Amino acid sequence: MTETGQHWSRSRSVDPILAVERVRKEFRSPRGAVAALRDVTFTLAEGEFACIVGPSGCGKSTLLSIVAGLERPNGGRVLFAGRQVTGPGAERAMVFQEPALFPWLSVRGNVEFALKLRGMGRGERREQAERLLELVGLLRFQGLHPHELSGGMKQRAQLARALAVGSRLLLMDEPFGALDAQTREDLYEEVQRIWAAGTSVLLVTHDVREAVVLADRVLVMTPAPGSIKREVPVPLPRPRRPDGHEVVDVAAEVREALRSEPVTASVSGGRHGR
Amino acid sequence: MVARVARALVFYAALVGVWQALAVFGPWPSYLFPSPRSVLRSLWVDLQAGVLLEATAMSLRRLAVGYLMASGLGSVIGAATATWRWARDTVGSLVLGLQSLPSITWLPLAVLWFGLSERAIMFVTVMGSLFAISISIRSGVETVPPVLKRAALTLGARPWQLLLHVVLPAIIPSVMQGLKLGWSFAWRSLMAGELLVVSMSLGHLLNVGRDLNDVSRVAAVMLVIVAVGITVDRLLFGQAERVVRERWGLEEAAG
8 A cells, every 4th residue: 555545535646556558459260350359548547447338249348368478469568567568467456347255255254365375474474364354344254155155245256356465557348247236326325435445446336326336537449340439527425326417427428438339449659669 | 964864854755755656556466666665664674684885895895906996096087188188189088988987888799708707797887987087187287387387487396396296286176076077977887787797786686686586675786876876975075075175265155
């Protein structure tokens, strides 16, 4: 934790913690190569909260996997804190939409997982896990196994697990996609609280309202092959309510950007050699 | 629970009743269709003479050795075929093919290679269970949810940690299943093998009963084989499997 911000807002530092440069990705299929991402370029400032929205199948989850280092781009590069990403690492922990908790471990065991990998002692591990579980409101449920948890509790546990490694950048792949509206809104507050404590967040979603509630900046993607079509800043004070009228207004703007014909989509310059 | 036990008791009591009635009133002679009582007597005689215990012990010893060999070898083959494509294309396809052979078809080959010997029995037992075990292990490794591995990687797991802390625990339920399946295959193959070879064992006792036209003895030994099977199945594997499935959240605790 390098800086401790005020409650809901923080000044951004200038250095980007993440720079995605002209990332390109193709998948091989029986019918030939299918372009998934085309020249995706954007940066994320230290401490910034950015959301990527786009139509389903536009490659936004693939983009997140590439940032996580779980997949390799076919072209372009990803820089994290100035160094090129070549594989996954704990400084870029990820929260998944699918049930990604280890089913054979208790909630606390899941949170301690990464600490154990690093050889942290038992007592210290437990202390840290309990602190994080308290942060996400799961302390009372630490002994349960994942299949005994509700959908919202599972996502809270994943969040605590990702935070345990002390990531500087939290990657979230449609983390609330499977939750009901009420649970989702509770988690918005949770995530904003965590973000305010000093983590940068890159969150992928197809829910425009969600993106506007959470983000400093919304990155709008084109349909496949995906690229960043527009960036919509969200200069609203926090905490934001999903039905507040400023949020609704900005969401309308983002929706408009999503809908509009890809006239602005011709990303700077086509393909000159690299 | 009480109701279930009572239901089972009533069922088996009725079964024995019908059996007795058929033995008394049925059209078959008693040397072909023994009464429950004569089977029990036969069981008692063999038990007292120590024959049954000795035979059971012998069979279980063989089973243990053959099963351990098959489990070890099967785990290696299963893990290898799940991990490496070249192993899957070669050994993996062979295993799938051989799995379709009923274990008794290994017998003639075993006798030709090893004669009527201990090794022939072992061979049949191992061959009978090896493929089922390796296929279960392979499918266990192959079906570890990718998202668990991805999650572990973004939490900073190295490849060996991924294997030790994610893949190994994740496959435990299918390993359990494979070992259970393997045991029952091994048990069946062993009985087939023992039928042929003269040695004090359960399979051999069956054969002796047939040679002597002692149908009660044949039925008695069959009962013992069933008893051993149920004991191992229920007590050993059943319990272990239940614990694992509950822990892994594969089913709700039985209500």
